[in-house]
Amino acid sequence: MSIQNPGRRKVIQQLSAVTLAAGGGMGWAGRAFAADPVQLISHRYPALEFWAGKMKTAIPGVEVNTQLMPFDKMGELVTIAMSSKAPTFDIVYVIDSSIVSYAKNGWLRPLDDLWAKYKKEFNLDDLSPTAMKMCTYNGKIYALPGTINVMMLYYRKDVLDGAGKAVPKTAAEYRALAKQLNTPARAGTISCLKPTDATLNEAHWYMNTIGQGWFDDKWNPIFNNERGVRAIESLKEVTQSAQRGFASAANDECTIALQQDAAAMGLQWATRARSVDDPKQSRVVGKFEWAAMPDGHARVLADGYAISAFSKQDPDLLFRIIATATQEANMREASGMLVPPRRSLLQDPDLRAKNRFYAAAGQAIETATPFPPLPEFYAVGEFISRRILQGVTGEMPVKQALDTAAAETTAYLKDRGYYK
Amino acid sequence: MAAVHLSGINKRFGETHVIRGVDIDIEDGMFCVLVGPSGCGKSTLLRMVAGLEAIDEGEISIGGTVVNDRPPKQRDIAMVFQNYALYPHMTVRENMSFALDLAKRPKAEIEKQVKRAADILGLVPYLDRYPRQLSGGQRQRVAMGRAIVRDPQVFLFDEPLSNLDAKLRVQMRTEIRELHQRLRTTSIYVTHDQTEAMTMADRIVVLKDGVVEQSGGPLELYSRPANTFVAGFIGSPSMNFMPGIARASGGTMQVDLGRGASLPLPAGSRADDGQAVLYGVRPEHFQLGASGLAVEVVVVEPTGADTQLYCRFDGHDVVAAIRDCAECRSGDRIVLAPDSRRAHLFDAASGLRLIA
Amino acid sequence: MQLTTAGQDAVTPALRKSAARRARRAQHRRLWPFLLPSALVAFFILLYPLGYAFYLSLFNYYLDTGASTFVGFANYADLFTDTRFWAALTRTIGIVVAAVGLEFCVGLTVAYGLYRLTFGVRALNLLMFLPHIITPVVAALFLKWIFAGRWGLLDSLFATFGFFAPDWLGDPAWARVTVVLADAWQFTPFMILVLFAGLNTVDPSQIEAAQIDGASGRQILFRIMLPSIAPIIAFVLTMRMMDAFRYFDTIYVLTGGGPGTATETVTMQTYALAFRLFQIGKASALGVVTLLIVLAFASIIVATVGRRKGRT
């Protein structure tokens, strides 16, 4: 039974189950599905919707139910289900940070055996090492990448040309340019500082270009050192030239600012490149160009699909579903929506010609920096991003904010068994 | 129809002892009125008979069966509430037939009973109306109708007329009385209005603070009140009580009321020399005369049938109701002569009637 | 017939009490079947999780790894020394008071307006209620389209006239105002409906009597009508206060608790503890503390208005 065909009998059955439950206390009939379909839970953006569609038809005769939702909602749901070891989901969408934390929690099934088995069939060796590195934890592969996503510099060629400016090469140039281009109607740059994920993504670039990164190799915070403070001070300075409402803007709000000619440039994900060229959404079709972020170090992530450790389905089947859906041909079909994690496709001249942002994306990936592979990074990001924001909005001096964040981070990590 | 017996009834609400060892016997077919000031426990007693209030101690029997542990519906009683408690979502007809309907009586019988009750009470034109569309008197009748259709062993009335205006109250009083003459169903009627009690009852039970002060026929209570409470409660305007001392003089007992006023003992009473007493006279038992109480008239209220004189005697108020007294004015000094055959004597300390 | 005296106190107080209790218990026994289904649901599906939450609050429990150690009341102690908690609590109380206050004032004004209006009342009433029936998650989205910086309806409308309105969501002070306005948008209709219904219950003869006494419209409203609907006011204020304390969805969508922590409420913090930091023990402790605080507030409202009712 599929979602589209509700099946009246099922509804009636369940209705009577409800009535039964109402009348007869706790003794009701559970559900009994004949052959349980495969359950996929995933974040939703056009590329992921595309993959989900491909999974439904990947293996003839195997039904795949898909639940696509915003990232944070998905996170809550996965956490609740997996922490209680529920077999609710079989295939789980993951990104670099969730791979490490889920894998550490023992929620994911290592894929090395299956990887070896199907390596040939799906030409898995073609997958980009950058992506594969992010799909690995403690030397084991946990996910099959579907996309490699990277943040890059979006800039308005026409505006820069009009002002006689070149694409900024360094963080300092970027800062100065943002200031120069800023007007009331069109902001110098976009800034997306809605707590908490967006903040972390944006601060990541500052922390890695101006600062020295988030942690040392023993997971001690270094983001509050002198250069870290300078990094966040710079972020604060740049927000002076950012679009109105940046403090509550996430990716969508920022994209609208770009599309509606309300900002001249900014840091944004590669997956959004297509939408500034979409005439149904954008007022500035063809006017944007892309480059790797000045000084590199923008955030890069792999997103892909993992298999739940609690799944009752055959792992072979699940792996084949994922691999078939994300096979090379499909990636080629979806090329406009994503940056494919396959070396061959990234270099493919056809695709490069069709997708203007590919060149910049490829360059960005090479110079990019992933999040620290700390399973708890997403968790401590809560402290860090809040405190950074307090620094940026002036609720607290930047130094004090970062010191507080560092103290909170240390305390949290210590409680979770670090530094012993 | 059945006799109702209450024996040794006690009831407490928390720390308050509201009914204290009450015994009442109501014979079959009798119209018994429980009367007393508010808070005397009369409604509680009625509700205990109805089964709406638990009995702490004692026994209630209806028609020879002890009903203490029976819920209301097994007691075969009907009750009319002070606020009528009509079901607002039911028509008059439905209100009246509800009980029979619950008892699963045949449709035809229900129809017949409702018709009969509606005929008796003149409710036929209103059968399909809702209570909110009726006047106070009509609602009152519906409440009675609801009781009548049941044809119960006992009717219970809880101050059923207190929400009506004066004229309607008098009219309904008569109607209820007539109804009782006709149906002869044992009835217990609670009221705080002694006039209602006097006019309607076969037997009156006077209650005060949870205790039966006296019970008997209306005239018995009127002419031989057992104590000052009953004497003062029954009759309107109330009986006058004048404090005095019984003195033996010349072989007869006199009551010395002070200020030189001295009256002979009322007929049938006795007192010891020097006993502190209350001399009770009902206002209607005064006459203007030459000897008696010399009083000053304060207010004159002619009612037509008689004239009520509010007078002062030795710092007390004395009320007299005199026939044909058009010429009295306030400020006049007159002499009131009590009819000693109808006067009463009470012990000042206990309030009990002093009987020879 | 005998005059009976009060002298039958041979019955012991204990016996007496047991008789009364027996009667009450009999009454209650007859009513028990009515309570049973609801009690079962409440017990198994609400009380059990509540008790479980309290139990969890005594542990240092990480939801993700399942690691858990008993810590007694340490989570509570941690909370009370956590400046972020106190800041969030003060902020929450501020937002609740402002939002519920605004809703009440506007709600009362509009309800009174509707009460005085002689035509079109029903249509207006229905239309006004619309914001309240919108699914909260969607309502937040609607509001974002109004309040978003630059391209939001308000901002872009003002900008058309070359005037730059406050940064509704981006400025810490304004963000708090916006969050209050957002709550008011969704719940003022509820206030209006309940207060309007309340005003209609006031006995017209009381109002006429006051008019004859020469009271002005305002005097009638404040001296006659409001006191007589005090219990209704207590009801809406309590209900709203309790729900406003749990205010989450809209803030989450509009500002995510930002800018910085400008709109972070206690519930936002609970969320962060539970689903970002996975410290489910701490989150539960915060939940329990929130419950106690709200309960205290609710009792105060009920007691205050209850007393007023006693006076009138």
Next chain:
Amino acid sequence: MNAGRFRTSQILLFVALAAFTAAMLTPVVWALMTSVKQPIDAFAIPPKIVFEPTFEFHRQVWLEKGFGRFLLNSAVISLATVVVSVSIGTMAAYALSRMSGKAVGGIMLALLSLRMFPHMLLAIPFFILAKYLNLIDTYPAMVLALVAINQPFTIWMMHSFFVDVPKEIDEAAAIDGAGEWQTFFRVVLPIVRPGLWVTALFSLLLAYNEFLFALVLTGPHTKTLPVAIAEYGGEDLNYWSLSAAAAIAIMIPIVLFMMALQKHLVRGLALGAVK
């Protein structure tokens, strides 16, 4: 009273209230417009009032994204919730309104506190319970959860209506020979019927709009509209337009329901509403 002045003041009052209503409806109207605009027009600066409408998103919502099924789920779940919740809540409220003693106050206060507890902390135990009973992604799980969180409100609301019914009515029924159930169903319940409608409406609103538990307890088979809409939360502007279209759609049944019930609503609230 001067009739002319009265008239003028009435018109002024109407205008003021209409203006207030218009302000309150602005976000809804704006969302409605958003749902028939391409994103380029929806978020234009300055805002576009004149545009070429597109019903693309409404079409997608219903024909491609399967919202019909979600609407059905929502309808089944919320109606079942209302039926179960209001019936058992009403019974409990009746019992509580007819009981005496300190325990009753305690129970009422306990109910209040259940309403105050952050729902996200209930979500986890609910999930575990539902998993244990093998009820994830079934109607009963969702209905039970909604009934449970609905109970405090239903009981409080109905309690306020029941205490307004004079006790003599119960007593009269008892004397007329009605047992507890007959008294409840045939006498007291019909009297509070307007209150029942109000309670039902608010319970329906709560059940129909509930998001968090629906997110956790439903799945592909039982997903409700709020979850379905929230799933289009962002990461592409077309999703926003879809959300707008779906949001407009989700309102319609409730609006119709409200219109049908409006008479009962004000009357019901006026009758009890915790007088």
